[in-house]
Amino acid sequence: MSGAPGPTPPRARAAASADGGGAVGSAGRILGTTARLAGPIVSLVALVIVFSLAGRHFATVGNAQSILFTGAVLAVAVVAQGLVVVTRNLDLSIGAVMASGGYFSILLYIHVPGVGPFLFPLAAAIGAALGAVNGVAVAYLRIPSLVATLGTMSIFRGLLYASAGGRDLDTDQLPGWLLSFVSSTIAGVPALAVVAIVVALAVGLLLRQTQFGRSVFAVGSNPGAAIFYGLPLRQIVLKTYALGGAIAGIAGVLLAGEVGTVTVDMANGWELETLAAAVIGGMSLLGGSGSVAGAVLGALILTVIDNGLIQAGASGDWQNFVKGFVIVLAVGLDVLWRRRRSSRMRLPGRRREAGAT
DSSP states (O other), X not given: OOOOOOOOOHHHHHHHHHTTSHHHHHHHHHHHHHHHHHHHHHHHHHHHHHHHHHOTTTSSHHHHHHHHHHHHHHHHHHHHXXXXXXXXXXXXXXXXXXXXXHHHHHHHHHHOGXXXXXXXXXXXXXXXXXXXXXXXXXXXXOOOHHHHHHHHHHHHHXXXXXXXXXXXXXXXXXXXXXXXXXXXXXXXXXXXXXHHHXXXXXXXXXXXXXXXXXXXXXXHHOHHHHHHTTOOHHHHHHHHHHHHHHHHHHHHHHHHHHHTSBOTTTTTTHHHHHHHHHHHTTOOTTSXXXXXXXXXXXHHHHHHHHHHHHHTTOOHHHHHHHHHHHHHXXXXXXXXXXXXXXXXXXXXXXXXHHHHO
């Protein structure tokens, strides 16, 4: 029996919504991502040119390796932060999660050396557990992410202080293989940078090529519509926080290997660094847009700024001023971009209404 097709079930509409409308949606996402990456790429090139002209030691192979080495762990942490930002949330506890993952996993290794090969999975598990706490607070208790993660930042850091008793872990207590790996290079590229690239590629593929990843963007774009179309918003936000926490835990171990010690204050202030890098890289604090590549570019831009200003002899105050200015500029440009996009989307509808009259 033939006839008009019935209404589309909510679950089917949810799948279509999360998928972005098939080929057209995918093409739109690709074009949008490319447009948002243009700004960070141009900014990075401009910074490299300026600092190269300002100091003769900036444009050297050794300094390029130093920038990649220094910025690699920040890039991994920004990927973790970016996952949460896409869902229209924040994670101000990411520094505490990094410190907890790095400290407790290495502390366990000191007492039980046999767990050495599982150091990164242990750190990821610790980070995922702490991230899940954030996810429950935000998704199920409905506490605003800014307030919830500000609170858990103090809780996680306080638990770390109490457990450690103010005791730091020295270089000779860290696994030798970790220190050797972190200081090594692969085809001339710092091993830390290679790890950052692998993490970024894996998370980028997860967000762009899986149903879960598309649902993350759908939730960030319009939470109300996501719920209406049947997407499990709370579960998605919880999983995103847990995954971000796992990546932050891994970043904590990498940071411990980079600095050669583990302190209870490790990664203090990284919550603002990661948010800054995400925004500079084109991620919107309003959620639903941005890319992992952009987040990594943002981390690289911040690292280049620090490196260039240090070589130019600028004080720490000037470094903070420049980074603050860049952050405000990036947020302002994001607001302008969204307004222009909204205007363009409303314009066809207005034209149709004018034509009808």
